[in-house]
Amino acid sequence: MKNPFVIILLVGGLLLAACGAQPQEAQPLRLPMGYIPNVQYAPFYVAVERGYFAEAGFEIEFDYSFETDGVALVGAGDLPFAVVSGEQVLLGRAAGLPIVYVAAWYQEFPVAVVAMAESGIQTAADLRGARIGLPGLFGATYIGLRAMLSEAGIPEAEVVLDSIGFNQVQALAAGQQQAVVGYVNNEPVQLEAQGFDVNVLHVADYVELAANGLLTNEAMLAEHPEQVRAFVRAFLRGLADTIADPEAAYEISMKYVEGLSALDNDTQMAVLTLSIESWQAAILGYANPQAWENMHAVLLEMGLITQPLDVSAAFTNDYLPAD
Numbered sequence: 001m002k003n004p005f006v007i008i009l010l011v012g013g014l015l016l017a018a019c020g021a022q023p024q025e026a027q028p029l030r031l032p033m034g035y036i037p038n039v040q041y042a043p044f045y046v047a048v049e050r051g052y053f054a055e056a057g058f059e060i061e062f063d064y065s066f067e068t069d070g071v072a073l074v075g076a077g078d079l080p081f082a083v084v085s086g087e088q089v090l091l092g093r094a095a096g097l098p099i100v101y102v103a104a105w106y107q108e109f110p111v112a113v114v115a116m117a118e119s120g121i122q123t124a125a126d127l128r129g130a131r132i133g134l135p136g137l138f139g140a141t142y143i144g145l146r147a148m149l150s151e152a153g154i155p156e157a158e159v160v161l162d163s164i165g166f167n168q169v170q171a172l173a174a175g176q177q178q179a180v181v182g183y184v185n186n187e188p189v190q191l192e193a194q195g196f197d198v199n200v201l202h203v204a205d206y207v208e209l210a211a212n213g214l215l216t217n218e219a220m221l222a223e224h225p226e227q228v229r230a231f232v233r234a235f236l237r238g239l240a241d242t243i244a245d246p247e248a249a250y251e252i253s254m255k256y257v258e259g260l261s262a263l264d265n266d267t268q269m270a271v272l273t274l275s276i277e278s279w280q281a282a283i284l285g286y287a288n289p290q291a292w293e294n295m296h297a298v299l300l301e302m303g304l305i306t307q308p309l310d311v312s313a314a315f316t317n318d319y320l321p322a323d
Contacts, residue, residue, distance in 0.1 A: 032070030047238025056230035086210025098218040103285040106211035108204035111144030124152035133177035185274040
């Protein structure tokens with residue numbers, strides 16, 4: 001859930017005509033992903049490989065840039081869609097960007113605190129006084145940690161936070177930190193693959209927070225709602241296929257993730273399996289209003305937004321498939 005470009009939109013072909021006619025040919029669309037190529041993006045790869053995006057009128061080019069870049073470009077109307085985490089939507093709207101989250105990908109906030117089993121850290125309450133390493137005081141890992149600490153009644157001043165970059169695995173393995181903050185489908189998997197016995201404290205076990213999903217802007221919703229529906233439907237078809245057949249999705253991902261076939265397949269399948277656990281829902285794509293209210297409350301408490309927002313304007317379920 002991390003990482004200038006030009007989008008070529010042949011408007012006449014890409015956007016549905018007012019009469020509702022389908023585009024004759026899929027047109028190029030650059031999609032910011034927010035992280036490096038990874039098997040966790042399997043639903044998108046499946047949706048491309050099986051022609052779901054093409055049927056919707058989109059020829060996708062993945063852009064693995066920072067998610068803040070995607071937020072800015074969609075907010076400015078330079079791109080129609082991006083893949084972003086929930087907190088970035090509220091932060092963007094607080095900054096005046098007319099962005100709207102239109103489909104949930106992760107149903108559970110995918111951040112976790114990881115500690116060695118022998119540390120005795122088994123619950124959030126055990127973090128009081130601990131030295132905790134995380135990439136920095138920003139992003140989903142920081143927000144997830146703060147939310148967990150808040151639920152446990154622990155002020156930030158009662159822990160030691162070290163900004164260590166994306167070196168959580170090495171720092172914990174070397175004993176430099178008592179705990180680290182990462183993603184449930186990443187750092188714990190790597191540590192266990194190296195033979196370490198770890199305890200994993202899921203933020204989602206303590207509080208529901210809005211997680212990663214699809215972003216668009218208010219102009220797209222007002223002017224091209226059918227294109228938004230088509231894009232969401234194509235993604236959700238890829239998501240459903242991945243959940244139903246992870247092995248096939250993994251094979252497809254090899255085409256998009258350079259070197260995946262040379263990696264430890266068991267470890268990478270574990271990444272995908274844990275990811276799927278965070279994606280599953282009775283209604284794929286559904287954005288939980290309470291999770292958004294909770295995220296809003298956390299950001300206010302942290303001072304990352306200074307004035308209350310109209311949370312209902314930040315997300316919508318109106319563009320999910322009716323069937």
